[in-house]
Amino acid sequence: MKKDFISIKDLTQEELKEIFELTSKIKQSPHKFSTSLSGEIIALIFEKPSCRTQVSFEVGMYQLGGMSLSLGPEQIKLGLRESTQDIARTLSRYVNGIVLRTFAHKNILKMAECASIPVINALTDLLHPCQALADIYTVGENFRNFKDITLSFIGDGNNVCHSLLFACSKIGLNLNIATPAKYAPSPEIVKEALVFAKKSGAKIKLFNQAKEAVKAADVLYTDVWASMGQEAEATARKKQFSKFQINKKLLLLAKKGCLVMHCLPAHRGEEITDEVIDSNNSIVFDQAENRLHVQKAILIKLLGDKK
Ligand code: CP
Ligand code: NVA
Numbered sequence: 357m358k359k360d361f362i363s364i365k366d367l368t369q370e371e372l373k374e375i376f377e378l379t380s381k382i383k384q385s386p387h388k389f390s391t392s393l394s395g396e397i398i399a400l401i402f403e404k405p406s407c408r409t410q411v412s413f414e415v416g417m418y419q420l421g422g423m424s425l426s427l428g429p430e431q432i433k434l435g436l437r438e439s440t441q442d443i444a445r446t447l448s449r450y451v452n453g454i455v456l457r458t459f460a461h462k463n464i465l466k467m468a469e470c471a472s473i474p475v476i477n478a479l480t481d482l483l484h485p486c487q488a489l490a491d492i493y494t495v496g497e498n499f500r501n502f503k504d505i506t507l508s509f510i511g512d513g514n515n516v517c518h519s520l521l522f523a524c525s526k527i528g529l530n531l532n533i534a535t536p537a538k539y540a541p542s543p544e545i546v547k548e549a550l551v552f553a554k555k556s557g558a559k560i561k562l563f564n565q566a567k568e569a570v571k572a573a574d575v576l577y578t579d580v581w582a583s584m585g586q587e588a589e590a591t592a593r594k595k596q597f598s599k600f601q602i603n604k605k606l607l608l609l610a611k612k613g614c615l616v617m618h619c620l621p622a623h624r625g626e627e628i629t630d631e632v633i634d635s636n637n638s639i640v641f642d643q644a645e646n647r648l649h650v651q652k653a654i655l656i657k658l659l660g661d662k663k
Contacts, residue, residue, distance in 0.1 A: 357657050358470040360475040364485045365548060369556060372527055376493050378653040379646075386419060389652065394421035396659050398453040402478065403429045404584045406457060409478045409486065410621060412648040413455050413655075417574060420652055422659075425451070430566040434463060444470035453659050459585055474658040481515060481585065482542075486654065487518035492527055495575060497646075498615060503557070506530040507617075508573035508610070510566045511600050511627050513541030516579045516619050521560065525549040528556035534569035535562075536596050538630035566600050573610040577617040578602045578627045590650075592625060603629045609636065615638050616641050 358366050360538055367375075368509055382389050398417055400552040402410055410426065417424040432462075444467050453474045456464050461482035468475040477485050492502075499505050507524060509517050513535045520560075521541060534629060540562060553560050563569040570576060581597040582590040607614060616638045624630050633640055 359658075360477075361472075361485060361654055361658060362468055362475070362477045363483055364462055364519055364526060365490055367526065367551070369526050369528075372489075372523075373397045373490075375489065375650065375653050375657060376496060378656060379493055379649045382652050382656075383646075383649040385457075389420055389656070391421040392656050392660050393417065396420075396422035396452040396658075397450070398422065398424045398449050398455055398655070399430050400424055400426045400455045400478070401429075401434065401449045402426070402457040403434060403459060404457050404479065406478070408644055409457065409649050410601065411497045412651055413478070414577075416648050416652040416655060418649055420655060420660075422452075422655075424455075426461050426565065434458065436454055436652065440466045441470040443467075444475075445472075448472040453655070476658065479515060481521050483522075484515045484619070485519045485522070486651055487516055488523040489654070490650040491520065491577070491617060491619070491643060492523045493650050494617070494646050495529065496642045497642070498639065501531040502527050504530070505574045506532060506559075506572045507575040507577055508532040508534065508569045508594055509577045509579075510534045510569060510602055510606070511578045511597065512539050512581055512583065514515065514539075514579060514583050517541050518545045520577070521549040522552070525552035525558050525560060526556060528587065530561075530572075532558040532561045532563060532569040532573065534564065534600065536600065537564050538596065540564075545632075566606055567609055570606055570614075573614050575615045576602055576607065579619050580621070581627055587642045599628065601627060602632050605632055607632055607635075613637070617643050622645055 414424045457475045457478035461480040581593045
């Protein structure tokens with residue numbers, strides 16, 4: 357694997373499978389890995405709020421025998437108090453890895469370029485790779501293999517959608533994406549994913565109507581309509597996305613027994629109804645749990661293999 361984990365596009369299908377195999381071992385017997393990263397320390401820099409990502413990295417690192425330091429935006433002030441370059445070079449002298457959640461994607465690229473230690477992307481405006489890895493792992497737990505399985509993403513063509521594009525196209529999982537035309541995923545990322553899909557056999561299709569995209573769905577997936585940093589657009593977006601809600605009516609158009617996923621946090625009553633997120637079809641909290649197991653595998657791959 358590369359030094360850093362910034363995007364799923366940098367992983368080969370073999371590397372993805374290796375991460376998932378290690379994840380299964382960790383999930384099955386966590387205690388066997390309780391000293392895998394003893395003496396290792398990671399710094400967490402979160403410029404946006406977080407529940408799952410921050411907690412699962414902290415808990416995961418502790419369970420692997422290492423420790424983490426949480427550095428809030430007020431403390432570090434990336435690029436304001438000092439340059440990202442100087443922070444990267446300083447932290448590289450103290451800790452063994454950096455987990456960064458930031459706004460502009462170029463911030464994490466700069467951090468990775470300047471740090472001599474692994475840098476892990478905990479979400480940027482463009483990508484959320486740790487999320488999509490856990491998502492695909494969760495799909496894999498529910499189906500025998502990825503072939504001929506279709507995941508339909510309904511909503512905003514955002515960071516989560518972008519990372520799902522890379523994850524599905526690399527692993528060979530079909531992906532239907534339905535967004536309002538204005539909120540389609542980045543054409544550049546779609547183009548890259550189509551190249552990966554050609555190799556893996558995944559079928560990637562884009563729609564502007566939710567109904568069309570859910571017809572063949574084995575899994576329905578959604579995310580908030582206004583992401584962190586877009587709060588001012590929330591009211592306008594609510595109108596534009598009103599036909600993209602995952603509700604019982606939409607779920608009935610999908611395959612029987614279709615599973616439902618959401619990266620969380622959910623805005624219940626907007627992109628998803630209570631009835632659906634709390635239904636037996638929902639695997640949302642298995643998905644949240646798997647963030648922990650998958651990230652432990654990533655940490656071992658990036659920090660542990662050097663020993
Ligand atoms: N899904 C996810 O990344 O959740 P948090 O924003 O709470 O970390
Ligand atoms: N798209 C959402 C994902 C949250 C995990 C956001 O960026 O806020």
